[in-house]
Amino acid sequence: MRVNHVLLATIGLVATLPALFGAEITGKVVVKGTPKAELTIDMGADPKCGALHDKPVTTRHYVVDKDGGLANVLVFIKSGLNEKNSPAPATTPLLDQVGCEYTPYVMGVRTQQKLKIKNSDPTLHNVHAIPNSMRDKGTANKGFNLAQPIKDMVTEKSFDAPEVAVKFKCDVHPWMFAYVGVFDHPFYAVTEKDGTFKITGVPKGKYTLEAYHVKTHVANPGVAQEITVDGDAKADFTIELK
Numbered sequence: 137m138r139v140n141h142v143l144l145a146t147i148g149l150v151a152t153l154p155a156l157f158g159a160e161i162t163g164k165v166v167v168k169g170t171p172k173a174e175l176t177i178d179m180g181a182d183p184k185c186g187a188l189h190d191k192p193v194t195t196r197h198y199v200v201d202k203d204g205g206l207a208n209v210l211v212f213i214k215s216g217l218n219e220k221n222s223p224a225p226a227t228t229p230l231l232d233q234v235g236c237e238y239t240p241y242v243m244g245v246r247t248q249q250k251l252k253i254k255n256s257d258p259t260l261h262n263v264h265a266i267p268n269s270m271r272d273k274g275t276a277n278k279g280f281n282l283a284q285p286i287k288d289m290v291t292e293k294s295f296d297a298p299e300v301a302v303k304f305k306c307d308v309h310p311w312m313f314a315y316v317g318v319f320d321h322p323f324y325a326v327t328e329k330d331g332t333f334k335i336t337g338v339p340k341g342k343y344t345l346e347a348y349h350v351k352t353h354v355a356n357p358g359v360a361q362e363i364t365v366d367g368d369a370k371a372d373f374t375i376e377l378k
C-alpha cells in the first residue's frame with residue numbers, strides 16, 4: 137500500500153508541474169511556395185573577409201529544409217499575457233561577427249537585457265542598429281552606430297521597448313545584416329533549421345501567437361493564431377510566399 141501511495145503522489149506531482157512551472161508550446165513553421173534563389177555574396181571589397189571562407193557565401197533570406205521547414209522565424213506571444221515587464225534575466229546573449237557575417241542572423245532579447253556584440257574578425261566592423269523609431273517613430277528604442285576595429289572587441293547594449301525586429305547592419309560590409317526581436321516577456325523562440333520551435337514556461341491562458349519572418353512579413357502581415365494553453369500545446373504555421 138505504501139508503494140501505491142508513493143506512486144499516486146508521484147503521479148499527482150507530475151500532473152501539477154505545468155501549473156507550477158508553466159507549459160511548453162511547440163510547433164513548426166513551414167513555407168508554401170518556392171523561395172527565390174539565394175545570392176552569392178561578393179566579399180571582394182574586403183580581402184580579409186574572403187580569406188575567412190573556403191567556399192562561396194550566400195545570403196540567408198530563406199533557410200528552408202527539404203520538408204519546407206523555415207528557419208530564422210521569430211515566434212512569440214503577441215497578446216493575452218496578464219503580466220509583462222518581469223525582470224530581464226542575468227544572462228547576456230551574444231550577437232557575433234564571424235567571417236564578416238552576423239551570427240545569429242535572427243535572435244531575441246528581453247527589454248533592458250544586456251546584449252553582447254562582438255567582433256571575432258581580424259578586420260574593422262561597424263555595428264549600426266536601426267530601430268523602427270528611426271524610420272517611423274514607432275518605438276522608444278534608440279539606434280546606435282559604433283566601430284569595432286579590434287578583433288575580439290565586445291560592446292554591450294540594450295533596448296528599452298518591445299520591437300519586432302531591430303535591424304542591424306554593417307556600413308563597412310553592406311551584405312551584413314541581423315535582426316533582433318525585443319520582448320517584454322520571456323515567451324518567444326527562433327525556429328531551428330528544420331522550422332521547429334519551443335517556448336517554455338508558459339502559464340495557462342488564451343493567447344495570440346505570431347510567427348514573424350523578416351523577408352515575408354510585408355506580404356504576410358500578422359501570421360498568427362489563437363491558442364489555448366492548459367498544459368503543453370502545439371501550434372504550427374504556414375507562411376505562403378506571394
